[in-house]
Amino acid sequence: MTKEKERKMFVGIVWNCAAELKFILTAILFLFSLITILQFMPIRFSTNLATTCISVPSFSSSTIIDSVSVSISAINASTAVQQPPALVKDELLENGVIKRAFNPFGSAAYNFILMSAYRGGINTFTVMGLASKPLHVYGKPSYLCEWIPNTNDSNMQKHINVTGTKILPDWGYGRVYTVLVVNCTFPIPVGDGVNGGKLLIHATTNGGGDSKFNITDTFLALTESEQDFTNFISTFSKPPKYDFLYCGSSLYGNLSPQRVREWLAFHVRLFGVKSHFVIHDAGGVHEGLMAVLKPWIEKGYVTLQDIRDQERFDGYYHNQFLIVNDCLHKYRFQAKWMFFFDVDEFIFVLKRVLLSLWLIRYRIIHSSPLNKCQCPTSSV
Structure with a gap:
């Protein structure tokens, strides 16, 4: 008896909600039908709509030509910078001999690779680095030491030069590079606790590597402040x-x-x-x-x-x-x-x-x- 009452109650609830269910189902069916139909319809835009949405700038023929000319000029300029140097070609001499040409490119090794430089006394410095081994084995490179004080006093000597003494401490064991120690000993004391200074090295190949050129590379080996000199004297003395x-x-x-x-x-x-x-x-x-x-x-x-x-x-x-x-x-x-x-x-x-x-x-x-x-x- 109880189960029959529950079944009648459930049927009654469904029957009372039938109108609402019909409306919801109809709305869902209409919505999906509309979506299906829209997928097969072509999208059309009017001329005004296209003009409104997409704005295309107008160019005159002269503007286009000028722009193209500028672009071509820029390309030519960049290409000119990147172009390799012209090759020296073989030459037929008057006596019938063909003079062959040789064109060098790049550099196989650095002239000098600086690691450090230290003051060794009141007038001497030592510079440590690497250098091209073939340059020292088969060439005769030289080194000029230059001390430049940090002073504007016209009565003081502006700079002093001395020939550096080169030492090759690796006894020929080098490979592409060999160890190079350059000793710079000046005839007079350089630097003091009042004016600092700097040590320059002028490294000259003297035709080593290419006898046609005498290349000199100048680099700053050491910068010494007044306090640096004072610290050295203190360490040297105590x-x-x-x-x-x-x-x-x-x-x-x-x-x-x-x-x-x-x-x-x-x-x-x-x-x-x-x-x-x-x-x-x-x-x-x-x-x-x-x-x-x-x-x-x-x-x-x-x-x-x-x-x-x-x-x-x-x-x-x-x-x-x-x-x-x-x-x-x-x-x-x-x-x-x-x-x-x-x-x-x-x-x-x-x-x-x-x-x-x-x-x-x-x-x-x-x-x-x-x-x-x-x-x-x-x-x-």
């Missing part, structure tokens, strides 16, 4: 900051962090608290090795220098001789003793002999006239 300073060669490859940790701890203990280590990263200081070096850097025992950019220039052994010469002249007045060896080498001292005492004995022996080194001291 006792060295370190007893021992290590100048490391270029580090590259997949180095073992554990081996470097052992090497560094051993030599810090050997050299003592007044020691310092300059490490040069040529691609070998990876994340694991950096974790080893960082505590020593924070304690002040290690200075890490990123020299990866030198890999652009093809030199011997990651330009090792350039790097150690830079280290030598940068720190030469800050240490009593400087060491140059690799991280796979250890200094061994016999038991009960202090390294400092052994070095004192070494200095006494080698300071005698019979044991003085005759090699130049301005490079490693």
Whole structure:
């Protein structure tokens, strides 16, 4: 009885809503029919509507011609700039000989690649860099040093020139580039604590590479302020900051962090608290090795220098001789003793002999006239 009442109630509700349902269904059917019909009807626009929606500017024939002329002129101008130089052609001489032509393009190597320059005394400077190896092996390049003081005093000498002395410390091991050290020693003191100055280098090929041309490249090697000169005199005059300073060669490859940790701890203990280590990263200081070096850097025992950019220039052994010469002249007045060896080498001292005492004995022996080194001291 109850189920029959519920069924009658549901039918009654549907019957009462039948009018509304019919209206909704009719509206939906009409809407979808309209959408279907519109898909097949072509879209037409009147002339006025098209004119209103799309505005086309009018051009006169002279305007179009002028625009085209300007465009062609611009193209010709850009093309003229990019055109290569005219070739020198072979020539038939009067005596019947054919003179062949040679057309050089580009440059195989730089004349000079500057890394650093340091003052070495009141009248001397040292400039470190790379240069074209064939230029030095087969040519005779020269270097002129020029000091220009920063002063407007007419009574003072404006500039002074001196011929630079070139040193090739890599003993012919260079590749495309060789290491070049230029020593500039002026006949009088240059620079002071009142007026700064700058050092220019005039690098001349003297016909090397092309005997038809004598090319001179001038570059700024060093800019020295008044404070820079004062700091140098202070460092030069007072006792060295370190007893021992290590100048490391270029580090590259997949180095073992554990081996470097052992090497560094051993030599810090050997050299003592007044020691310092300059490490040069040529691609070998990876994340694991950096974790080893960082505590020593924070304690002040290690200075890490990123020299990866030198890999652009093809030199011997990651330009090792350039790097150690830079280290030598940068720190030469800050240490009593400087060491140059690799991280796979250890200094061994016999038991009960202090390294400092052994070095004192070494200095006494080698300071005698019979044991003085005759090699130049301005490079490693």
